[in-house]
Each structure stands twice: as structure tokens, then as C-alpha cells.
Amino acid sequence: MNAKPRALLILDVLSALLLAAATYLALIYAPLEAVMGAVQRVFYFHVASAWIGMLGFLAAGVAGIAYLRTQNLRWDIVEVAAVEISLVFFFIAIVLGSIWARPVWNTWWTWDPRLTTAAITELIYIAYLMLRQGIEDPNRRARFGAVYTLVGAVSVPITFMAIRLFRTIHPVVIGSQSAEAQGGFNMTADMKVAFFFALFAFTVIFADLLWNRIRLGHLAQEVEQRKLKVMQ
Amino acid sequence: MDDLPIEKSGPSPFARFLRAIAAVVWKDLAAEFRSRELLSAMLVFSLLVILIFNFALELNVKERRDVTSGVLWATFAFAGTLGLNRSMAVEKDRGCLDGLLLAPVDRAAIYFGKALSNLAFMLIVEAVVLPVYSVLYNVNLFRPGLLMVILLGSVGYIAVGTLLSTMSVQTRTREILLPILLFPVVIPILIAAVKASGGYLNNLGMEEILPWLNLLIAYDVIFTAIAFMVFDYVVEE
Numbered sequence A: 001m002n003a004k005p006r007a008l009l010i011l012d013v014l015s016a017l018l019l020a021a022a023t024y025l026a027l028i029y030a031p032l033e034a035v036m037g038a039v040q041r042v043f044y045f046h047v048a049s050a051w052i053g054m055l056g057f058l059a060a061g062v063a064g065i066a067y068l069r070t071q072n073l074r075w076d077i078v079e080v081a082a083v084e085i086s087l088v089f090f091f092i093a094i095v096l097g098s099i100w101a102r103p104v105w106n107t108w109w110t111w112d113p114r115l116t117t118a119a120i121t122e123l124i125y126i127a128y129l130m131l132r133q134g135i136e137d138p139n140r141r142a143r144f145g146a147v148y149t150l151v152g153a154v155s156v157p158i159t160f161m162a163i164r165l166f167r168t169i170h171p172v173v174i175g176s177q178s179a180e181a182q183g184g185f186n187m188t189a190d191m192k193v194a195f196f197f198a199l200f201a202f203t204v205i206f207a208d209l210l211w212n213r214i215r216l217g218h219l220a221q222e223v224e225q226r227k228l229k230v231m232q
Numbered sequence B: 001m002d003d004l005p006i007e008k009s010g011p012s013p014f015a016r017f018l019r020a021i022a023a024v025v026w027k028d029l030a031a032e033f034r035s036r037e038l039l040s041a042m043l044v045f046s047l048l049v050i051l052i053f054n055f056a057l058e059l060n061v062k063e064r065r066d067v068t069s070g071v072l073w074a075t076f077a078f079a080g081t082l083g084l085n086r087s088m089a090v091e092k093d094r095g096c097l098d099g100l101l102l103a104p105v106d107r108a109a110i111y112f113g114k115a116l117s118n119l120a121f122m123l124i125v126e127a128v129v130l131p132v133y134s135v136l137y138n139v140n141l142f143r144p145g146l147l148m149v150i151l152l153g154s155v156g157y158i159a160v161g162t163l164l165s166t167m168s169v170q171t172r173t174r175e176i177l178l179p180i181l182l183f184p185v186v187i188p189i190l191i192a193a194v195k196a197s198g199g200y201l202n203n204l205g206m207e208e209i210l211p212w213l214n215l216l217i218a219y220d221v222i223f224t225a226i227a228f229m230v231f232d233y234v235v236e237e
Helices: A006-029 A038-070 A073-104 A113-133 A138-164 A189-231 B013-035 B037-057 B061-093 B096-102 B107-137 B144-168 B174-201 B206-235
Strands: none
Touching: A006 A038, A006 A189, A038 A073, A038 A113, A038 A138, A038 A189, A073 A113, A073 A138, A073 A189, A113 A138, A113 B174, A138 B144, A138 B174, A138 B206, B013 B037, B013 B107, B037 B061, B037 B107, B061 B096, B061 B107, B061 B144, B061 B174, B096 B107, B107 B144, B107 B206, B144 B174, B144 B206, B174 B206
């Protein structure tokens, strides 16, 4: 348990290499966008971070349901790991998006469905962590956490739909584009390479972070158990 | 557990379930009408919120039309957390919750009982706030459509709120935690309710209001079902 598994070490190194390669592709390899200029390069990591945020969100929801069904604390550890990663990556996506939106939309922030939903997901996850902090009994903490992730996982898509009934200005680069969207563009082949590579690299990084965080969770659990033994 | 021999005889399981719900509601209402702690606090608080909005927003005739539904729902949401907190805190403080859980009834009956009494308190507060607001700001809020929106919105708010307040009273931070847990997940209710109420107040056509009504109904159904399914987990010892 204590030694880091070799596969995880390899995944760590691979993630670092992929991140470096994705950075190169996004900042140097991809061509300069004609209208927006250099700030468009934010796009590659922005979408990739949001993608990780979504993956973490889904993983947390699945782990929450699995915990409620099995009452196995291992799912609780997965859930916390996924929530923490999702929290950090949605934050990165929001910050990168704001950097892009300032010159393109002429504002740091707008109450668009995607932006608002990402912000609300952040608030739900902060509330989740606060909820866990206030409970000492590990089983109750896990139960309450799983119930709250489930409630959050159902309410966030409804929130998205609700705000979508308003108009949106967020561009949809992949798939259909609404007429009101501002700042959209068509990707050239080189851009697509950089974009899909960034998505791939971030997915691997997600797996790596999740694995590391789950391992940390198990170690923390072990420490807690040993502490209890010493006290007895 | 449900197959205790004593319970085999007597009324059908569903009738027993309804009787258990009624008993929980009756207990809450009786306790409240003797002390009137909760209702008076919620009422005074909502009137104060309206007063604060009056100065914060300069509610003149022109602006009022656009912000009335927002002011109303902000008031209900804030007063609602007050009521939810108090209603669960009295159960926890005096050990009543343990007593309720020991009773040989389905846990879901306890949930529905608490939710119904919370809903009753919220509707009473709303029933007082509406005429006061109507008089103070000279708008007629007694329109059937608006009342229906208020009922639908309150049902969804209370369905989630009762579940989350049951969790928050069992944590260390208690009262502070409930709004933080509750507000981000009831945002769909608030958006839809504000939009639908605004639609009725501004006499918009049904085709503009209907999507929001559908959203409210869907939210109510989904979250009542979820709370019903997971309530066991939040009261388990």
C-alpha cells in the first residue's frame, strides 16, 4: 500500500509529457486565429479544462450513487477525489474563459448558461466540502456527501436548461452554432490537432490526478485508523 | 422489519402511511400554534426583507413592474431557510428526532410529514406577505396564475429544503450551512418561479409562461422522488 504503484508513476510521467506537448501545440504549433489573434490560444486549454470538470462531475455523481447502493467507503473516496478535481478544473476553465472573454466579448463575465452553470457547480462543490467538514463520523459523512452529490448532479442539468431558455452568446465551436453567439470561429486542420490533443492530454491528466487522489484518500483513511488504534 | 405481526392486522399499509404523515403534521402544527415562535419570526423577517428591498431598489412605479416577482421570491427564499432551520432544530435539540425515528412507521412518512408542515408554514407566511406587498406597492398580486406559481415553487423549495435541513442540523455548523447547501440547488426553482410570476404580473401570453411552469412541475416531481428515495440515508444512525 505504501509504495507508489509503478503504473501510477508511469502515468505521472506520461501526464507531464503530454501536458508539455499540448502546451507546445496550443502556443506554437497552432496557427494564429485571424480575427481574435493570440488570445484565441486560450481556447485549447479552456475547453480541455471544462471537459475535465465535466468528467469529474459525472464521476462524482456515479460514485455517489454507487456509495448509496453499496455503503462501501471506497466509493466515498472516489467521490471526494472527483469533486475536488472537478472543482479545480472548472475554476481553471472559468479563469481562462474570462481571459478570452475580456477582449472578445468586451467583458470578464456574462450570465450565460455555460458560465452560470459552471459557477453554480463550483458553489455546489464548495458547499459539499463544507458539509463534509462539519461531520466527524466517517459513515455519516459519506452518506450525506453522496446524497448531496446526487441532488447536485440532478439539479445542475436542470439549471443549465433553465438558463438556456434565455438567450446565449457563448460560441459553440463544435457542432451547431446559434445565431447570437459571438466569438465563434472555424477550426483549421492544425487547430484541430492542437485541440483534440489537448483534450486527450487532459483526459490522461484527469485519470492520473484521480488515481493519485484516490490513493491519498486510502492513505488518509489508514492514518485515521492507526490513530484510533493508538488512542485505544 | 415491516412484517411485525402486530402490524398485519388493522388498516391497509397505505392508510397507515397516510395516518403517520398526518400525525407528524399535526404534531408540528399543534406545537407551532402554541408557541408561535417560527411563524412570527418568519413573518417579521419577510416584512423586514421587503422593507430593505424598498430602499435598496427604489421601488418606484416604473421599476416595480419588473422587479416585483424577484423581490417576492428573494423574500420567500430567505424566510424559507429560517423556517426550515428552526423546524428541524427543535426536533434535534430536544431529542424528538430520535423519538420519531424509533416510531414503527416508514421513514418516508416522517419526511412527508415534516415537508407538509414546512410547506404549511411557508404558505402561511406567503399568504401574509402577498396582501401586505399588494397594499404597500399598490399592485394586485391575487391572480390565480401567480398563486399557482407560488404554490408550485414552494413545493419544490420545501421538497429539497426539508431533505437538506435534515442533513444540516446534524453537522457542526448547523444553521449556517443550510442556505449554502440549499440555494445553489434550488436555483432552477427560483429562475422558473421568478420568470413565471413576472409573466403573470405583466400579462404575458401563456406560450411565454408555459415553459417555466413545465420546468417547475418537473423539478417538483423529480426532487420529491429523490428526497423520498434518499431520506433513509440522512436519518440513519
